[in-house]
Amino acid sequence: MNPLYEFLSHLMRENFACRSKGEVFAVKKIVGLLILGVLGIPRGGALAQDLYEAQTQGDIPPQFMFAAQGEATAPGLQRMMLPPGEEIPQPIAEPLSTPLSSDDFESDVEKAAQDDFRTFDCQPALLESTGTWLRRGFWYGEIDAVLLERSFDTSGVTLAFDASVLNPIQRLGTKNQLAIDGAKPGVEGAPRLNVGRFLFRDCANRDHTMEFTIFGGGNWSQSSELDGGNLVMPLTITNGNPSFSGAQRMEFDYNSWFNSFELTYNVKQRMQKDRMELEPSGHWVRRAQPSSTNSLLAGLRYFSLDEDLKIMAFGIPDGNADLNDETGNYHVRTGNHLIGTEMGIGHSYETSRWSLEAKVKGGMYLNMIDLDSSFDVTGNITSGSTDLEGDNMTWIGQAALIGKWHLRPNFSLRTSFEVMHLSGVSLAPYQVDFIPSGSPQLLMNSDVVYLGGAIGFESYW
Template sequence: MPPITPPAESAGPMEVVPPGMEDSTPLGVPEDLSSGPESVPMGEYGDYHALHQSNCDMWGCQPALTASSGTWLRRGWWYTEIEAVVLNRMWKRDDMTLGQDSGSTRKLLLKRSDPGAAGNVRLTLGRFLFRDVENRDHTIEFTAFGGGESTQDDTLTSSTDGQTLFVPTGISDFNPAFDGAESMVVDYDSRFNSFEVNYRVKERLRRDRMMLTPGGEWVRTTNEGLTKQFLFGLRYFDLVDTLDWSATNISTFANEDGNYHVVTNNDMFGVQLGCSLLYERDRWNVELMGKGGPYINDVKAKSRFTITNDEDSSYSVNNRDTTLSFIGEMQLVGRYHLRPNISLKAGWQMMYVSAVAIAPDQLNFSPDEGRFPYTGDPFYNGGIFGLECYW
């Protein structure tokens, strides 16, 4: 039997209230902005308890626990989100060969397409500002994201215990390198930290429906459907790469040991725009979100090449430049509302960063300063698990 809708009633005064606090004191909106009166309870547990005392069979004819957009969704002045984000990082499709063994087919590799996952933490603190005449909530929020580090390492030793290792010319560019080494070890780490401030506008669901229960009582329930959110903000994003490559017993440098250390730093600051589309029900919702924008990138690359007991062959290179970068993100997230102010969330995230300097691209065994590459475009994707709270 379809829901029975009561006759429409005359309009009454509308109140401007924080999310989910429709019973709070009016905040002074003019009386000519109106909505229909509420002549029934707002869907709290009291409605259910009243039905529970009736003669209806518990599992036969009683309705589900009532919920409404006023009592279950986004209820409070403040909100916080705590998320664990596990991201896998890739920066090119094929692996990067740093060293080879002339006596075998073994190689010293960096896996550019699958370097491993890193666990990150994202914290958001937001404040409700006001609700406009179009029934949209305006909020401002601060988000910190990062803390994880993608790492990988590899080792290559001579198959004959001799000086049979060499560096491909695509890396050394015919400069003196670790050719004739007995062993090589490489460690590569990459991390990022992000801080952003966003102004967000959130649509609310349409006015709740009135439904007649088998016990003859009208109750208020959520009118599920699609809503949109928009954001505008400022963001700082710091991406740091560190690569350490060492070799032992190098014949090119009189059987000495060597080390090649590279650090790149990308300090990006810019603006971002975003939009979300949500399908909302009384106890759960699904959200598709995308955001992105241009960033001014202060790019720095520092390289240090050292040979034990050979200062003439050692050198340091410092490069710096400014370029325009881009950062884009997309998320698909589902939420389940445990309580009026607590929700669990899980989903998938992708992030793309363009025009940045990454450490492996700086390897050239050259002491010359000047032009250096900052054309890296790392891509991140992985899972999201978190908790949202309102108060």
């Protein structure tokens, strides 16, 4: 029973026993007021609730009750506490933020290996074309099909012209002269193979590798012939000596080829650390960060440039006033054997899917040159041969602009624009002199330029 009611009842009994009727009436009035006050307390709470409903014009929001930490809540009770049509939200696991210590390092590693320890919305970050994927492997190979155009003299080397054409202007026409075209001998293919071995990666995030490159095998050749009544060779070639002048027909066959072997040590920077990107779908993706990288190389190189020139003449007058014309043959062979060191630098812009790189390299080489030539005319004692050797300092410089498209992390397509320059070499067309006793000098100050492009692929394993 309510203590307040007991107190009021006791008070009323005592007052009825010892008070008069007037006093009893006064006490009754006081008790009645007290009872009304006590009864008005719960009614005030109800009025407050009615006032709240009138202001909100709706139901009171349901009370959300959560279980205490470590206490399970029945699924049915949770559904009863939620508004209709809503499901219980699933908790999202967050990465641990507590620092590791030497004492609990092993236990933290074990927690990280458990299935319930996940990051980024309960799933690991997706890997997409990361920088750490590229150039992975201990070995790598590059194969290119290189197409180059060779040029050594823009004006060419004239071997003979038709003296029966009296107009000097007409003699300059291509139909009235026999010349080696030094500007456009044609485009030839030269395959290139590069094999490398990864050595180590230093603390500056640079790869150290050793490479071996084989390049060459192409044959730049051209041939032509000229028919006329009286073919004459220029004095710049014959030097006033008996030659093939007066022939009815002349032709030449010119071939040039090179081979290159390189062993280089390479140092190349890697891309910067991968970055985490949040996609609109809410997934975290690990992507490569576009980076500018530099590279260096230094090594040894052997380069050989060989040429072969044959000049043939038919219908040469023998000077005996008979009808038996003579035939002439001039054969020139030159060999350039270069050995030395080279250095190079490169700069590239790399992304997860493609890269663009500019490379230059060059060096000075010792050129060991040999010349072997001979000419003769049938039925005539006029003949000669030359066998010379000489040394010269030669320069080789190369530059390339290389683009790559990464089809896979370990397989990429390559395309490039390339140029190679040789200075201080001996070329066969400049060794023709018709000196019967043999040429006393060896011309070895010619330049050669190779210009073209390449396409191929590279792979790591």
